[in-house]
Amino acid sequence: MTVKEQATVSQVGADTALPDETAHRLGADMNKGLTTAEAQHRLTQYGYNEVAEHKPHVLRLFAKKFWGISAWMLELMTFLSWYLGKYSDMFVIAALLVVNAVLGFWEERQAQTAVDELKQQLQIQAKVLRDGAWGTVPARELVPGDILRLRTGDFVPADTQLFDGELNVDQSALTGESSDVTKAVGQSVSSGSTVRRGEASGIVAATGPHTYFGRTVELVQIAHPNLQIEEIIARVVKGLFTIVLILSLAGIAAAVYRRIPFAEVLPLILVVLLSAVPVALPVMMTVSTALGARSLSREGVLVTRLTSSESASMVDVFCVDKTGTITQNRLSVVAFAPADGFEEATLLKYGLMASQPADKDPIDMAFINASSARGIDMAGAGILHFIPFSPETRRTEAMVRDGEKEYRVIKGAVSTVVEMCGPDCAPADWIRTANDNFAAQGYKTLALAVAETSGPPRLAGLVALADRPRPDSARMIAEARALGIGWKMLTGDALPTAVSIAASVGIGGNVILAKDVRELLHENLEKAGRLIEKCDGIAEVFPEDKYLIVRSLQSIGHVVAMTGDGVNDAPALRQADVGIAVSTATDVAKGAASVVLTKEGLTGIVSLVKISRMVHRRIDIWVINKISRTLLKAAFVIGTFLVTGNFFVSAFAMLLLVFMTDFVKISLATDNVRWNPVPDRLEVAPLVKIGAVMGVLMVVESAGLLYGIIRYWNVPANAAVMVTVSFDLLFFLAICSLFVVREQGRLWESKPSRQLASAIGADILLVTALSLHGLPGLPGISFSLLATIVGYCILVSLGNDWVKVVLFQRDSSGPHGVK
Structure with a gap:
């Protein structure tokens, strides 16, 4: 069988072939299984039941x-x-x-x-029929055509079509459905499901990457999120390179005009290049995001990919999975429709009697938990006989002895129980209205009936079950909306359930079906993104849909966060700019995500956004300061050379200056900025504009001071001490500039963090000592000259501060002030 045939056989819910046909196609013997030799041959042909990783060297x-x-x-x-x-x-x-x-x-x-993590889930043992005998083999050695035995508690290791027995399976990690699904003869069980109850034998139809589970793994491998920080770094470096390139070309042109040998110009180019390299930018970003991650960990948010503690600042759309994320992933009793003569408490008591705690069935547990919450118990009644649920009967029954009385309690599908009650059942219109009302709200409806030992049952009423939203979901969604973030709910549930849940938590009721957009997702991502942008959620989605939905929103410029908990969410979690796994998520989902919530529900998402936006603000401040200082240093070096023909800044002095100014700004990662009330944007141009204006101002100011020192302090332009004068001038202008740009208002309106102030203070003391005592290649200067330089830098920075306020007022994208 070809790979294409394998993929055709394995389709969730597509049980188009009879077991005999599948066995014939795969060359399988349902009585004896494959021979060891044939299994080994197929292993060579199809490969191991695992997903091969595509890793570059x-x-x-x-x-x-x-x-x-x-x-x-x-x-x-x-x-x-x-x-x-x-x-x-x-x-x-x-x-x-x-x-x-x-x-x-x-x-x-x-x-x-x-x-x-995904591969580890396939490393399990499987019970297989080979050579006419049952035995156990590693699940990775399963091949198409193997006869597999599945029992309660088993993890299904390959897509399997049943030919004997019956199973109740949990597919919530794959499809998002919170209710168990019954699989009978002829139906397929998907790899990645868990057997809740029953035993069955089946034919392995597909293995490894050709299974439903395996295709999910492959989606995780090919998913590539847009790394926002890397894009910021790239744009900043390009801007800096452009500045120094223009100035360097001007210097070279002047040297050619003056007929200066090119070998003498090379040191100038080296110094200019040194001024532009953002040596501390990667470190500053890493420290800033790491500190943000540490703060988030105290809020119950574990950041597994550091870039996410900054990327979340730009998120403007949250794609959220319903089951286990918005909801509790367990059924609860939510509504009643008692028949005449019965009360809600009676319905709960009957439901409790017709439930079996040992089976841990989700429906049974819903009645058990609801009864316990209301203080309802069996009141001395005992269960004489219990008949569990089966797909044929579609009901559970319990024979109850209550004192001297014995009666039957029946719980099951509405149509089944109503048919059992016969023509004397409750009015058909009432039943239909109640049932339709529950269905419209997305509820799962069951009927309860009671009967004497002989005679037809009497309908007691209808009970609605639902996977309820978590208590904090609506509040967290509202808080995120207040921060300018939109929500899209993605779920495998039917449309009525999706509409009900989305509306109840404040996401909205405009939910569409995945089938209405699926074709467009494969043909035109941008057009699909525009359609999805207008809706509140999508129902009946597959894992491939979630992954493509995230990509479609990214294709039209959205920065997307995806929350989820199951295997079916892993590809979308990996593709999203910020993938968030909730506390109850599978290991697969946690591995694919960049953020893991350690507390239940969506708690911590708002903290993630706020702290991330603070990180983004710090980086904005660093960028503005770096651009202005690069322009100052490069223009100063080129300008002094063009005017005087002398190198006022040596390569050593520039390297020392870069280290002392850039690395001290790592402490910006601790500054107390406040978050932006709307999503941040990856817009470097406004930052470049502000930085360029501030840089030009400082170039003019430095030229003025340099002229004054040469003219009134009688220091020759070619004096060795001019290297130290230039070094101090560039250093103190850079430090003053940092105090100016870190605050959107006037610079005295806020205090820097203790760490930032300490780092700057230590830097100033060190430069003062070096300037007064000197170093090889950096002669010492007098205290009065140093004091003149420092005083001048402080004075002109007050004027620069006024200009900065005007620039920020005209450009709303500037960094927000600090507390």
């Missing part, structure tokens, strides 16, 4: 970290340092390159846990 993954704009800049500077004989600079820059590569490589390796 580890060295290739690591090598990719040395490719890209940021890496190219560092590599170019390493080469220039070597060419110019500046070996100390070369080793430092090379070390930065390697450290950044190692950190990036380690983060990428953590993203493969989902597939590993």
Whole structure:
């Protein structure tokens, strides 16, 4: 049988072939099973019952970290340092390159846990008929045509068509349905299901990646979320590179015009490139997101992929699974329709009598739990005989002795029980109206009847069951909406159930069927995304649908978070910008997700969004400051060279300046910014504009001070001390700029965090000491000259602060102020 034939046989709910036909097609013997030799041959033909991973070589993954704009800049500077004989600079820059590569490589390796978890679920034992005898083999060695025995508690290891027996299976992890499903002869049981009750034999129809479960695994492998932080870094680096490229070309053009040898210009290019490299950006982002993740862990939110503690700031759509996420994933008694002469308490008591606690049947447990909550018990009555549910009878019965009386209690499908009650049952119109009313609300309806030892039963009434929303679902959804986030509920349930749940928790009642958009999802993602954007939820979805729904929303510009708990949610969780697994999620879902909630329900999602937006604000502040300082340093170096023909900043001084200003800003990760009331956006242009204006101001201000020092302090432009003067001027302007841009209002309206203030204070003390005492290549200067530089930088920063306030008022996308 070809792979295509395997996939055709294995379709959820598509039991189109009779067991005999399936056995003939697969060459299976239902009495003796396959021979060992044939099983080995098929194992070679079809492969193991597992999903092969498509992993690039580890060295290739690591090598990719040395490719890209940021890496190219560092590599170019390493080469220039070597060419110019500046070996100390070369080793430092090379070390930065390697450290950044190692950190990036380690983060990428953590993203493969989902597939590993999925594969582990297939490493189980299976009872198989081979060579005419039953035996146990590893589930990974199952092949199409094997005869498999399934019993209560078994995890179904392969798609199997039953030819003997009957099973009650839990498919909630696959389909999202909270109720057990009965599988009889001729029907298929999907890999990934769990047998709740019964025993049956079946023919293995499909294995590994060709099963329903296996296709879900493959979707997880091919799902690739958009990494928002990586895009931010790429845009920032491109902007910085553009700035230094333009200024470097201006310097080279001037050198050519003056007929300066190119070898003398190379040190200038090296210094300018050093000014632009965001050496601390990856570290600052990692620290910021790690601290955010630590804060979230105290809120019951475990971040398994650090980028998610920042990416969540941009989420504007939550795609949420119903079963186990919005709802409790267990049936509850929600409504009653008692017949004449009966009360709700009586219905509950009858339902309790017709339930068997030992079976842990979801319907039985709903009556048991509801009775316990109301203080209803058997009141001394005893069960003489119990007949469990079966698909043929569609009911449970209990013979009860209550004192001197004996009677039967019947619980089952409405049509079955009403037929048993006969023509003297309750009015047909009343039954139909009550049943239709419950169905319209998405409830599962059962009928209860009671009968004397002889004679027809008497209808006691109807009881509605439903998988109720969690108590906190509506509140959390409302809070997220207040933060500008839309909701889409995705569920495998029928439309009435989906509409009822979505409306009850505040998502909305505009729910469509998956079949109405499925074809469009495969043909035109953007058009499908526009349609899905307008609805509140989608009912009767498959795992492939959820994955494509997430992609369709991403294709039209949405940043999507996906919440879920089951195997069927794993591909969408992995594809989403932020995948969130709830506390009751399977290991597969947790492995695919980037965020795991450790508390029940949706608790923690609002905290995730708020803290993530704070992380985003800190990064915005860093970007503005870095752009303004890069423009200042690059323009200062090029400008002084063009005007005087001298290098006012050496490569060593620039490298020291970059380290002391960039790495101190890692403490920005601790600053007390407040969150944006609407989703953040991946818009670097407004930040570049603000940073560029601030940078130009500082260039003009630095030129003014430099002119004053040369003119009134009588310091020659070619004096060695000018390197220290330039170093101090660039350093203190950068520090003052940080205080200016960290606050949207006036700079004195808020205090920096203790960690940020301490880091800046230590940096200032160190620079002061170096400036007064000097270093090789950085001569010492007088205290009065240093004080003049510091005072001037503080004074002009007050004017820059006024300009910044105007810029933020004109551009609403600027960072929000701090507390």
